[in-house]
Amino acid sequence: MRPVVVAGVGxxxxxxxxEDSLMDMLATAGLNAMDDAGLGDxxxxxxxxxxxxxxxxxxxxxxxxxxxxxxxxxxxxxxRVENGPASGGSAIKNGFLAVASGFNDVVxxxxxxxxxxVIGPKATDIVACMTHPQAEYIYxxxxxxxxxxxxxxxxxxxxxxxxxxxxxxxxxxTNGLLNPYAxxxxxxxxxxxxxxxxxxxxxxxxxxxxxxxxxxxxxxxxAAVLLTxxxxxxxxxxxxxxxxxxxxxxxxxxxxxxxxxxxxxxVTLASEQAFKMAGIKPKDIDxxxxxxxxTILEIAESEHxxxxxxxxxxxxxxxxxxxxxxxxxxxxxGGLKARxxxxxxxxxxxxxxxxxxxxxxxxxxxxKGAANGFxxxxxxxxxxxxxxxxxxxx
Amino acid sequence: MRPVVVAGVGxxxxxxxxEDSLMDMLATAGLNAMDDAGLGDxxxxxxxxxxxxxxxxxxxxxxxxxxxxxxxxxxxxxxRVENGPASGGSAIKNGFLAVASGFNDVVxxxxxxxxxxVIGPKATDIVACMTHPQAEYIYxxxxxxxxxxxxxxxxxxxxxxxxxxxxxxxxxxTNGLLNPYAxxxxxxxxxxxxxxxxxxxxxxxxxxxxxxxxxxxxxxxxAAVLLTxxxxxxxxxxxxxxxxxxxxxxxxxxxxxxxxxxxxxxVTLASEQAFKMAGIKPKDIDxxxxxxxxTILEIAESEHxxxxxxxxxxxxxxxxxxxxxxxxxxxxxGGLKARxxxxxxxxxxxxxxxxxxxxxxxxxxxxKGAANGFxxxxxxxxxxxxxxxxxxxx
Numbered sequence: 001m002r003p004v005v006v007a008g009v010g011x012x013x014x015x016x017x018x019e020d021s022l023m024d025m026l027a028t029a030g031l032n033a034m035d036d037a038g039l040g041d042x043x044x045x046x047x048x049x050x051x052x053x054x055x056x057x058x059x060x061x062x063x064x065x066x067x068x069x070x071x072x073x074x075x076x077x078x079x080r081v082e083n084g085p086a087s088g089g090s091a092i093k094n095g096f097l098a099v100a101s102g103f104n105d106v107v108x109x110x111x112x113x114x115x116x117x118v119i120g121p122k123a124t125d126i127v128a129c130m131t132h133p134q135a136e137y138i139y140x141x142x143x144x145x146x147x148x149x150x151x152x153x154x155x156x157x158x159x160x161x162x163x164x165x166x167x168x169x170x171x172x173x174t175n176g177l178l179n180p181y182a183x184x185x186x187x188x189x190x191x192x193x194x195x196x197x198x199x200x201x202x203x204x205x206x207x208x209x210x211x212x213x214x215x216x217x218x219x220x221x222x223a224a225v226l227l228t229x230x231x232x233x234x235x236x237x238x239x240x241x242x243x244x245x246x247x248x249x250x251x252x253x254x255x256x257x258x259x260x261x262x263x264x265x266x267v268t269l270a271s272e273q274a275f276k277m278a279g280i281k282p283k284d285i286d287x288x289x290x291x292x293x294x295t296i297l298e299i300a301e302s303e304h305x306x307x308x309x310x311x312x313x314x315x316x317x318x319x320x321x322x323x324x325x326x327x328x329x330x331x332x333x334g335g336l337k338a339r340x341x342x343x344x345x346x347x348x349x350x351x352x353x354x355x356x357x358x359x360x361x362x363x364x365x366x367x368k369g370a371a372n373g374f375x376x377x378x379x380x381x382x383x384x385x386x387x388x389x390x391x392x393x394x
Numbered sequence: 395m396r397p398v399v400v401a402g403v404g405x406x407x408x409x410x411x412x413e414d415s416l417m418d419m420l421a422t423a424g425l426n427a428m429d430d431a432g433l434g435d436x437x438x439x440x441x442x443x444x445x446x447x448x449x450x451x452x453x454x455x456x457x458x459x460x461x462x463x464x465x466x467x468x469x470x471x472x473x474r475v476e477n478g479p480a481s482g483g484s485a486i487k488n489g490f491l492a493v494a495s496g497f498n499d500v501v502x503x504x505x506x507x508x509x510x511x512v513i514g515p516k517a518t519d520i521v522a523c524m525t526h527p528q529a530e531y532i533y534x535x536x537x538x539x540x541x542x543x544x545x546x547x548x549x550x551x552x553x554x555x556x557x558x559x560x561x562x563x564x565x566x567x568t569n570g571l572l573n574p575y576a577x578x579x580x581x582x583x584x585x586x587x588x589x590x591x592x593x594x595x596x597x598x599x600x601x602x603x604x605x606x607x608x609x610x611x612x613x614x615x616x617a618a619v620l621l622t623x624x625x626x627x628x629x630x631x632x633x634x635x636x637x638x639x640x641x642x643x644x645x646x647x648x649x650x651x652x653x654x655x656x657x658x659x660x661v662t663l664a665s666e667q668a669f670k671m672a673g674i675k676p677k678d679i680d681x682x683x684x685x686x687x688x689t690i691l692e693i694a695e696s697e698h699x700x701x702x703x704x705x706x707x708x709x710x711x712x713x714x715x716x717x718x719x720x721x722x723x724x725x726x727x728g729g730l731k732a733r734x735x736x737x738x739x740x741x742x743x744x745x746x747x748x749x750x751x752x753x754x755x756x757x758x759x760x761x762k763g764a765a766n767g768f769x770x771x772x773x774x775x776x777x778x779x780x781x782x783x784x785x786x787x788x
Contacts, residue, residue: 001495021527046642052456055449055523060531062446062478062524065778068644075663077642078778079484080476084456090473094488101395101495103640129449130456133415137454246497248440248471250462269469384459384472 001100005233006225006241006390008037009352014183014221014340022051022058022114027070029222029345030110037226038236044226045104046077050091050111051344052084056126057117067110077104084130085293086379087111088347089386092225093246099227106232111348112222123218127343130380132253144215146255146381147294148207153262154296155209158311162209166193167317168295169213172331175324176338178365181349183219183340214295219340223349241358243351244280245389247273253383266385267304267376274374275306278389282306285389286370287357288328289350291378292335301376302330305387324365332357332365347377351388358392395494399627400619400635400784402431403746408577408615408734416445416452416508421464423616423739424504431620432630438620439498440471444485444505445738446478450520451511461504471498478524479687480773481505482741483780486619487640493621500626505742506616517612521737524774526647538609540649540775541688542601547656548690549603552705556603560587561711562689563607566725569718570732572759575743577613577734608689613734617743635752637745638674639783641667645776660779661698661770668768669700672783676700679783680764681751682722683744685772686729695770696724699781718759726751726759741771745782752786 010032012025020028026049034044049064060066064078083090088111095109115123124142131137131146154160169188176182193203193213203211233240249269255261275281282305290305292298302313307328316322322330333339333353336346354373356362373390404426406419414422420443428438443458454460458472477484482505489503509517518536525531525540548554563582570576587597587607597605627634643663649655669675676699684699686692696707701722710716716724727733727747730740748767750756767784 001497053449055447055520056453056455058527059450060523060527061450061476062774062778064477065644065774066526066647069647069777074645075643075660077487078477078644079488081488082455082474082476083458083472093471094473094475094491097488097491097495097497100497101491103395103491103494126449126455129454132460133417133452133454249469250459250472251468253460253463266469380456380459383463384456 002102003230004096004099004227004243005230006243006351006355007228007233007236007238008033008226009355010036011181011223011349011352012221013181014219014342016116017220022054022063022112023066023070025114025220025222026067026110026112029112029224030067030071030108033108033224033226042106044073044076044106044108046098046107047073048091048095048107048109049080050088050348051080052082052087052113053126056129058114083384084379085343086347086377086384086386087344089377092348092351093248093386095227096243096246099229105229107227108224109227109348110222110224111345113342113344114220115218115342116220135254144207144210147296148210150261151209151296154300157262160299160314163190164299164314164317165214165295166190168292168298169337171323172292172335172337175332175365176334179334179339182334182338183217184338188213210294216293216336216341219342221340221342221345223345223352225348225351239359240393241355241390242393243388244391245274245278247271247387249385251383255381264300264304264382266382267301270385270387271305271376274387274389280372280389285328285372285374287332287354287367287373288330289333289353289375290330290335291376292331292337293341295337297378298330298335301378305376324367329367332362332367347386350375350377351390354390358390396496397624398490398493398621398637399624400637400745400749401622401627401630401632402427402620403749404430405575405617405743405746406615407575408613408736410510411614416448416457416506417460417464419508419614419616420461420504420506423506423618424461424465424502427502427618427620436500438467438470438500438502440492440501441467442485442489442501442503443474444482444742445474446476446481446507447520450523452508477778478773479737480741480771480778480780481738483771486742486745487642487780489621490637490640493623499623501621502618503621503742504616504618505739507736507738508614509612509736510614529648538601538604541690542604544655545603545690548694551656554693554708557584558693558708558711559608559689560584562686562692563731565717566686566729566731569726569759570728573728573733576728576732577611578732582607604688610687610730610735613736615734615736615739617739617746619742619745633753634787635749635784636787637782638785639668639672641665641781644778647777649775658694658698658776660776661695664779664781665699665770668781668783674766674783679722679766679768681726681748681761681767682724683727683747683769684724684729685770686725686731687735689731691772692724692729699770718761723761726756726761741780744769744771745784748784752784
């Protein structure tokens with residue numbers, strides 16, 4: 001396989017974007033990545049779009065070929081990749097393979113979702129379409145409900161407390177204040193969340209023990225990366241950041257079939273594969289973007305990815321090790337919690353943040369001297385997971 | 395790139411399948427391909443699913459990871475690829491890249507769609523979600539309406555007649571009678587279609603000049619291919635059939651933006667790319683599967699793919715050259731017209747038919763001595779097209 005360079009990255013601020021269509025968002029993020037790479041007139045061979053549910057959210061399919069036309073990239077190939085909340089990661093993997101194989105030289109990958117086109121609980125219903133139709137969906141399960149069950153078990157097994165969950169929210173919303181692309185721009189404190197005698201007044205219960213501030217928001221947004229060969233990237237101006245490792249693994253569709261529902265096997269396997277392919281270890285990582293759709297997930301993933309032993313993730317968080325300036329900053333972007341989670345965009349946005357960090361372009365939230373980055377994109381309830389290792393080469 | 399072998403193929407009969415869920419169909423087709431390959435205990439690294447609109451048809455997303463679990467292939471990677479009616483072709487392309495790059499050794503690609511879960515005109519509406527939202531969909535355009543406009547222009551420009559369109563239907567439904575997997579099992583004749591004083595009584599107008607027998611049916615179904623390396627395939631028992639060429643091209647989203655709407659540029663470009671990659675020419679092809687969602691498309695694609703000069707496709711059809719036993723048999727399977735068109739399954743089903751033909755396993759519809767095959771999977775109204783060249787190696 002040929003090495004694959006992320007030569008350009010782009011995003012649009014994640015927020016509620018009533019005036020933009022999905023296509024508007026994908027196009028702007030794509031153009032930002034193309035501008036960032038400074039490719040000039042060199043044609044783009046292929047465009048991948050990571051998107052979970054344009055059919056259900058926007059009554060539109062085939063959005064990849066539509067994007068190629070919108071961006072005037074005809075006759076570039078076009079493919080949409082869907083993998084629930086791991087759609088962005090899957091799109092990057094397939095774009096990576098197109099370049100690594102030698103089939104394409106320049107590939108644009110854009111992830112995006114316009115979720116706020118539907119009203120109220122409809123968005124939660126659409127997201128729940130990733131659950132098992134007969135074993136879960138039919139009983140009315142939602143993703144926050146699954147996170148609630150998972151959090152309760154994890155807290156009991158590993159001594160994670162209500163305060164630990166809030167620490168994730170506070171850290172990530174603090175980081176989000178340093179990220180102009182983040183949806184949630186609001187400082188929160190432990191006192192504000194928990195001091196009220198009835199804590200649910202400041203942070204209402206969504207699915208016990210998951211409260212409002214344990215959940216990512218429902219956002220519109222898009223992010224893009226431009227992938228190419230070292231030969232082409234060497235002629236461009238940006239520092240070289242390469243995708244050195246990719247891992248992907250699937251777990252049982254339903255939580256109930258897992259012998260230990262607190263064991264996120266697909267996270268462990270995907271992370272191990274990515275580290276093996278890159279030839280480095282978790283201790284070599286300087287910055288990580290994890291999939292904190294719910295606060296408990298950041299803690300659990302930080303352990304399953306190999307950064308901390310089981311049960312130690314919450315303690316490392318408590319010691320401040322995962323803050324910017326700590327031993328292993330996690331989600332300096334604000335994560336899904338603060339940046340937002342337009343589902344198809346997230347896996348791409350994580351890689352965009354890593355590239356900014358590894359290039360030293362992350363502004364106020366820069367992790368000093370970061371050379372090796374890791375991202376984890378988590379689909380379903382951990383049933384489809386992708387992990388990426390990125391490294392700065394120059 | 396490493397050569398990629400289609401080591402196993404499988405299908406289920408396309409029809410109205412009220413008792414099977416989408417997952418049931420994907421699983422059975424996948425198992426059939428695995429059985430056909432005879433892989434034994436060797437693990438499958440990755441599963442791709444080609445599917446257009448499981449969200450809209452079946453209120454389910456993330457079907458690829460669900461399929462991995464259903465087939466007990468954990469922890470294999472899973473990706474769903476969507477590209478409108480070219481979803482199956484796109485899934486094969488990405489599965490091909492996974493093996494060609496060396497990233498995976500064994501990849502299962504399953505295409506499927508369960509369209510009859512929705513009632514009546516709803517299926518036509520869902521298919522129309524691939525049209526341009528502001529320039530086409532909002533005005534009520536459907537795919538049959540587009541085919542009607544395209545057919546009228548093509549007939550006027552190239553002297554294609556009403557009888558030519560019916561000849562495609564008659565040929566493909568005749569072939570379909572030889573294919574146990576075909577949805578439509580009914581012989582039709584020119585007299586039966588056209589002899590009635592009001593021909594629309596036997597074959598009613600759908601969108602003038604497109605009549606009922608010019609349209610593919612709305613079907614449920616799935617098809618699968620197992621892709622692997624030559625090294626692994628050589629240890630299996632089936633004759634080697636390799637994917638030697640893949641082409642893919644995108645055209646404008648709307649028909650109205652094309653300087654000549656009868657010119658299917660993406661078909662020409664994708665076909666040229668596939669032939670160039672394979673190092674052979676259209677005259678070397680022994681059997682072709684084209685995307686005859688409407689009869690006019692078989693004629694137009696046979697010209698744009700390079701088999702006949704423009705305006706000569708209908709004449710070759712009239713001379714019987716595209717029948718089984720003719721110079722270039724087109725759609726011996728019955729094509730979309732008779733086999734049916736469960737959208738995500740079609741691109742995969744075309745490749746399955748080619749493999750059966752190139753192995754000499756096509757039974758009564760066998761094209762004698764076929765060694766080189768070609769398939770064309772047509773998305774949108776020609777805005778996203780994939781072409782494949784397959785060859786028998788042993």
